[in-house]
Amino acid sequence: MPLTLLPLPHAEIWLDEHFLPPATADALLHELEHTIEWRQEAIRLYGREVLQPRLTAWYGDSAATYCYSGLQLTPQPWTPVLQQVRVQLEAATNSTFNSVLLNLYRYGQDSMGWHADDEPELGQMPVIASLSLGATRRFRLRPRDARITPHAPLSLDLPSGSLLVMRGPTQQYWLHAVPKTARPAGARLNLTFRLIVPSTMPLR
Numbered sequence: 001m002p003l004t005l006l007p008l009p010h011a012e013i014w015l016d017e018h019f020l021p022p023a024t025a026d027a028l029l030h031e032l033e034h035t036i037e038w039r040q041e042a043i044r045l046y047g048r049e050v051l052q053p054r055l056t057a058w059y060g061d062s063a064a065t066y067c068y069s070g071l072q073l074t075p076q077p078w079t080p081v082l083q084q085v086r087v088q089l090e091a092a093t094n095s096t097f098n099s100v101l102l103n104l105y106r107y108g109q110d111s112m113g114w115h116a117d118d119e120p121e122l123g124q125m126p127v128i129a130s131l132s133l134g135a136t137r138r139f140r141l142r143p144r145d146a147r148i149t150p151h152a153p154l155s156l157d158l159p160s161g162s163l164l165v166m167r168g169p170t171q172q173y174w175l176h177a178v179p180k181t182a183r184p185a186g187a188r189l190n191l192t193f194r195l196i197v198p199s200t201m202p203l204r
């Protein structure tokens with residue numbers, strides 16, 4: 001199936017709802033659910049430590065470090081399966097990735113708040129390749145500033161095996177989120193492949 005460009009201003013977002021056949025997506029979901037070292041990270045919210053409402057993991061090249069709260073963090077080394085998916089997504093997007101962030105939404109109450117993937121480590125105009133496995137969840141998009149990017153918010157249902165690619169100016173002008181849902185939802189696993197570029201800032 002081909003990637004199709006969504007007609008949105010100040011964005012380059014491509015979607016292929018059937019990138020992986022259902023059986024392949026299912027096998028990959030079960031493999032990753034059981035072999036990835038999942039963690040529930042604490043984040044600071046209004047000065048308080050709270051647990052993120054999802055499980056996460058980070059894999060990649062040892063050089064793909066990033067800074068977080070003054071720490072320099074190194075990813076876990078690629079597993080053979082993640083390496084295989086990386087090669088497949090690099091071919092499909094004509095891009096290079098050196099790390100993948102995995103998010104496991106265990107049920108409908110797990111979520112991700114509004115944000116852009118605009119960390120300095122990703123450089124200008126990052127290519128983010130997002131593969132979804134398992135339960136279909138709603139992916140929300142809205143302009144950062146409706147005066148600059150006049151468009152209504154929108155929702156995409158991302159089914160198992162779907163590939164969403166955000167590139168070009170998308171992170172600069174748009175925010176995205178995966179809200180909680182009151183509907184019963186099983187596990188959804190999302191992988192976002194990224195290219196971390198070496199910082200131009202000297203390490204202190």
Ligand SMILES: O=C(O)CCC(=O)C(=O)O
Nearest residue numbers: 101103117139178190192
């Ligand atoms: O789960 C998703 O579809 C989105 C994940 C995401 O936005 C991220 O990892 O930055």
Ligand SMILES: [Fe+2]
Nearest residue numbers: 115116117176
């Ligand atoms: Fe994101």
